[in-house]
Amino acid sequence: MSDREWRERAERVVAAGASTGSKRPATMFGGEHHDAPSHFVRALGCRVVTVDGATLIDCTMALGAVALGYADDEVVRRVWRVAANGSVAGLNHILEVEIAERLCAVVPCGERALFTKSGAEGVAAAVRLARTYTGRDVVVGSGYFGWLDWCSDSAGVPDGVKRDFVAVPWGDSGALGAAVAAAGDRLAAIVVEPVVEREPPDGWLAHARALADRARAVLVFDEIKTGFRLHPGGYQAIAGVTPDVAVFGKALANGFPLAAVVGHADVMEAARHTWISGTLAGEAVALAAAQAVLDRHEREDVCPRLRGVGARMRGAVVDALDHAGIAGVGVEGLDPMWFIRWSDAARETRFLAGAREAGVLFKRGAYDYAALAHDDEEAISAIGQAAAAGFDAVRRLDTEGQ
Ligand SMILES: Cc1ncc(COP(=O)(O)O)c(C=O)c1O
Numbered sequence: 317m318s319d320r321e322w323r324e325r326a327e328r329v330v331a332a333g334a335s336t337g338s339k340r341p342a343t344m345f346g347g348e349h350h351d352a353p354s355h356f357v358r359a360l361g362c363r364v365v366t367v368d369g370a371t372l373i374d375c376t377m378a379l380g381a382v383a384l385g386y387a388d389d390e391v392v393r394r395v396w397r398v399a400a401n402g403s404v405a406g407l408n409h410i411l412e413v414e415i416a417e418r419l420c421a422v423v424p425c426g427e428r429a430l431f432t433k434s435g436a437e438g439v440a441a442a443v444r445l446a447r448t449y450t451g452r453d454v455v456v457g458s459g460y461f462g463w464l465d466w467c468s469d470s471a472g473v474p475d476g477v478k479r480d481f482v483a484v485p486w487g488d489s490g491a492l493g494a495a496v497a498a499a500g501d502r503l504a505a506i507v508v509e510p511v512v513e514r515e516p517p518d519g520w521l522a523h524a525r526a527l528a529d530r531a532r533a534v535l536v537f538d539e540i541k542t543g544f545r546l547h548p549g550g551y552q553a554i555a556g557v558t559p560d561v562a563v564f565g566k567a568l569a570n571g572f573p574l575a576a577v578v579g580h581a582d583v584m585e586a587a588r589h590t591w592i593s594g595t596l597a598g599e600a601v602a603l604a605a606a607q608a609v610l611d612r613h614e615r616e617d618v619c620p621r622l623r624g625v626g627a628r629m630r631g632a633v634v635d636a637l638d639h640a641g642i643a644g645v646g647v648e649g650l651d652p653m654w655f656i657r658w659s660d661a662a663r664e665t666r667f668l669a670g671a672r673e674a675g676v677l678f679k680r681g682a683y684d685y686a687a688l689a690h691d692d693e694e695a696i697s698a699i700g701q702a703a704a705a706g707f708d709a710v711r712r713l714d715t716e717g718q
Contacts, residue, residue, distance in 0.1 A: 385689025436462020438575030459509025626686030632700030670709025
């Protein structure tokens with residue numbers, strides 16, 4: 317059955333065509349998505365095999381959930397062993413304790429941890445803990461924290477919920493200070509993504525820390541993209557600014573469903589005074605994957621290697637761009653999480669289509685993610701060649717309108 321047929325089946329039976337909004341073909345590829353692949357059958361290393369049998373080098377790495385590589389041997393072995401021995405029961409699996417201990421050892425704010433299945437659920441748990449701990453309601457946030465009601469202004473979110481969340485532009489100290497002042501003694505938490513497309517402006521995280529301290533509110537860092545990618549302890553280990561609570565996900569379990577809320581004991585123990593509970597929150601398949609990831613970080617310098625591999629990936633794209641000599645496009649971001657910024661959406665979708673035809677999946681917008689599995693000369697040179705093909709397609713669009 318062809319990809320087109322799978323896509324049609326999905327459109328008939330999966331709401332909105334895909335359960336992950338970010339993986340809907342129109343979101344992934346923009347306007348020209350009708351010939352783009354929508355479903356895969358195998359993902360190994362940094363390569364994805366589509367339903368139509370094409371093998372594509374993947375720079376999206378499951379939206380950053382996979383930093384070692386798809387179906388990493390060691391992760392798969394651990395997962396098999398735990399699955400074969402029963403990964404869930406009416407009691408708590410011992411891996412929940414081990415992984416909590418190990419996270420508390422590597423994360424600067426870590427004294428207690430709790431687990432959830434998705435990043436959005438993890439940040440929502442952090443916010444619930446902050447509200448319980450402070451006895452207050454208002455949350456000031458800067459970044460993306462997932463799809464759940466508390467931080468969303470999407471259709472279907474009640475106005476009453478929206479009133480207690482104030483979004484401020486990322487990196488804007490003035491806006492953050494004003495929102496905190498307006499919240500006054502109703503402020504429960506400041507929640508920030510420490511990195512959004514670039515490292516934070518000097519002093520921004522320290523300013524958030526000082527504002528939270530002054531207001532006696534909880535400072536939460538959303539480290540879902542940064543943890544186990546920029547540093548195993550999260551960006552807080554790089555910035556030297558320690559939040560009260562941090563949330564990890566994505567690379568933590570190399571593609572298995574796990575997020576961890578890690579933080580100071582006083583705030584985290586507020587879990588005893590509210591209700592946070594998931595039937596499968598402590599299931600051990602994802603915890604086994606995290607165990608393999610933690611072991612790898614202990615044995616090897618995974619984050620410096622991701623920086624090196626990412627630099628080679630983006631370097632290959634920058635070289636192709638220099639050679640193509642087209643305007644209105646640049647390569648930005650950090651080496652382990654970089655992206656191509658386009659000034660024009662139609663040119664971006666044409667680039668993505670041209671690169672895809674040449675065998676490489678780039679992400680629309682942020683980010684293209686490095687994985688250890690991209691540490692492969694063949695992959696890096698394919699990325700450069702596909703970028704060149706994509707830029708060439710854009711040049712044809714520019715000059716001939718086709
Ligand atoms: C910074 C950040 N926070 C939260 C989330 C939500 O995580 P999930 O999609 O696992 O619910 C994401 C997902 O992209 C994220 O990047």
